[in-house]
Amino acid sequence: MENLEIKRLLINYKTLEEFENFREYGAQELSMKEDLRANIIEGDSESPFYGIYYGNKLVARMSLYRIDKKYDFYFEPKQDYLELWKLEVLEPYRGKGLGEALVNFAKSFKLPVKTNARQRSDEFWTKMGFSGLTYQQERDRGENPYVWFPEGVSEQE
Amino acid sequence: MENLEIKRLLINYKTLEEFENFREYGAQELSMKEDLRANIIEGDSESPFYGIYYGNKLVARMSLYRIDKKYDFYFEPKQDYLELWKLEVLEPYRGKGLGEALVNFAKSFKLPVKTNARQRSDEFWTKMGFSGLTYQQERDRGENPYVWFPEGVSEQE
Numbered sequence: 001m002e003n004l005e006i007k008r009l010l011i012n013y014k015t016l017e018e019f020e021n022f023r024e025y026g027a028q029e030l031s032m033k034e035d036l037r038a039n040i041i042e043g044d045s046e047s048p049f050y051g052i053y054y055g056n057k058l059v060a061r062m063s064l065y066r067i068d069k070k071y072d073f074y075f076e077p078k079q080d081y082l083e084l085w086k087l088e089v090l091e092p093y094r095g096k097g098l099g100e101a102l103v104n105f106a107k108s109f110k111l112p113v114k115t116n117a118r119q120r121s122d123e124f125w126t127k128m129g130f131s132g133l134t135y136q137q138e139r140d141r142g143e144n145p146y147v148w149f150p151e152g153v154s155e156q157e
Numbered sequence: 158m159e160n161l162e163i164k165r166l167l168i169n170y171k172t173l174e175e176f177e178n179f180r181e182y183g184a185q186e187l188s189m190k191e192d193l194r195a196n197i198i199e200g201d202s203e204s205p206f207y208g209i210y211y212g213n214k215l216v217a218r219m220s221l222y223r224i225d226k227k228y229d230f231y232f233e234p235k236q237d238y239l240e241l242w243k244l245e246v247l248e249p250y251r252g253k254g255l256g257e258a259l260v261n262f263a264k265s266f267k268l269p270v271k272t273n274a275r276q277r278s279d280e281f282w283t284k285m286g287f288s289g290l291t292y293q294q295e296r297d298r299g300e301n302p303y304v305w306f307p308e309g310v311s312e313q314e
Contacts (some may be wrong), residue, residue: 025276135188139185140185142242
């Protein structure tokens with residue numbers, strides 16, 4: 001695909017309206033909307049969302065957030081890592097590599113990446129070089145943790 | 158409905174096979190299967206799952222797990238609470254109050270209950286007496302936290 005560009009999404013009314021097109025829409029987006037309305041954040045503030053546009057239309061997005069080392073129960077050595085969630089491509093734009101492009105972007109920071117794999121998406125994550133972790137009841141509470149290890153990083157014992 | 162009985166699910170090959178009928182199937186179930194195969198757990202061990210049977214068929218389930226007070230970032234006063242996940246009723250059995258029965262069972266312990274509301278399920282949780290919490294980026298990381306407060310309990314500041 002030509003001109004496939006990943007943009008950090010700025011919070012403004014246009015972005016928030018675009019978010020409503022995605023299935024995974026919830027407290028996070030509502031909270032951004034309230035903060036903007038109440039002037040708690042300024043328009044065009046940076047968000048943890050990254051996305052891909054087709055023309056003016058947001059067609060794929062993910063949330064990517066750097067988690068402090070002290071909350072790392074996944075990686076050895078213990079370190080800052082990226083939590084990836086709400087990876088989603090709008091239905092008519094699937095099969096064009098947009099999800100892959102977003103995940104590769106996440107990997108480009110050279111930090112470990114952790115996600116909670118959606119139901120039966122294991123094949124996708126494996127293809128992207130992620131590994132499923134050993135399930136730990138207390139830590140995972142029903143999540144399907146999949147992680148990507150940069151060189152020299154392994155699973156925490 | 159007559160004879161609606163909620164059972165704590167025992168881990169055995171029959172239960173694990175039934176779990177495959179549910180959409181939300183993942184690391185948790187696979188880990189149980191491995192533990193059973195490797196004799197790490199005995200057959201008919203207790204699981205965090207509760208379910209409802211129609212005859213011999215498991216048609217609804219949820220996972221319910223008591224979380225220690227030290228991990229409570231939701232409730233005031235800080236206390237043990239129940240985390241509820243994987244609430245699911247098989248398609249042909251929906252609209253019969255099975256989901257409601259499971260949630261009411263969770264509430265019957267008189268502990269606070271917390272869940273991560275699935276996409277656009279807010280109406281269901283509100284009907285069940287749950288409230289959406291103020292989204293906190295660091296704590297919630299894309300979750301839609303909904304909670305049920307027993308008497309005398311409120312949202313943690």
